[in-house]
Amino acid sequence: MYKKILIATDGSEFAGKGVAHGLELARGLGAGVTFLNVSEAFPTLAWGGAMAGYVAADELVNYEESARKYAREVLDKCKAEADAAGISAKSLHIENRTPAEAILDVARSEGSDLIVMASHGRRGLGRLVLGSQTAEVVSLTEIPVLVVR
Template sequence: MYKLILIPTDGSEFAQKGVNHGLNLARSVGAKVIIVTVTEPFAIYGAAASAGWAPPLMETAAEYEASQTQAAEKTLADARAAADRLGVDAETVHIPQAHPAEAIVEVANSRHCSLIVIASHGRRGLRRLLLGSQTSEVLSSSSVPVLVVT
């Protein structure tokens, strides 16, 4: 049923629950996986600039990009090691400078994934509204089935 499973992760301990579940599912059904991490663009806040504060953007943006790339490489290496331990065929993908939910759905569609396995904090009500939810956005915009791990 599932041939190619997309597993998004941000490298957090919480996201690891989704990685573990997705890898174990892939192993049990003989599926391949794509493990993806997305790093967001450097944010420049207009209010700070209008107040007279502006960081040296080229250095700050470059430093941000370098740190994000380094973090993504570690996240993906850790996830690949977990896949290797389970004997799951895994590909890793880093999507830089993108909105996570949009990038996850795009990868799932363009690579013809049969399932997305993603972790969710399970927040409700005002906390979810204030904190946002990439999982919720993936759920609302994906044409690929989504398995949410809490």
């Protein structure tokens, strides 16, 4: 049924539920997985002020280095869980993209036949203001999405 599962994670405790579900499904089906972590672009609002060009450049470098380090930690943990379960897995970190765009692009390029991701379940104004990456993936993809709550 599913042979290539894309598991998107931001490393949060909640996203860990999606990782666990995705790994359990992959183990049961004998599927391989690709773990994906996405770091969004440096916030443009941080570029304000008279010394913005100098200060923001340092902040940008720190932001990117921190994002890479965090992604490595998250993805290494996911890969170790997959290895322990005997599941074939690889990891990808995509930088400077919105999570939904990166998830959709990676699903296509990897030939994934299922996307697994967690939904934070925001409602009302929080969903309106923050947007929903999960809702965007669900509405724009052509392959099944398992949303874990």
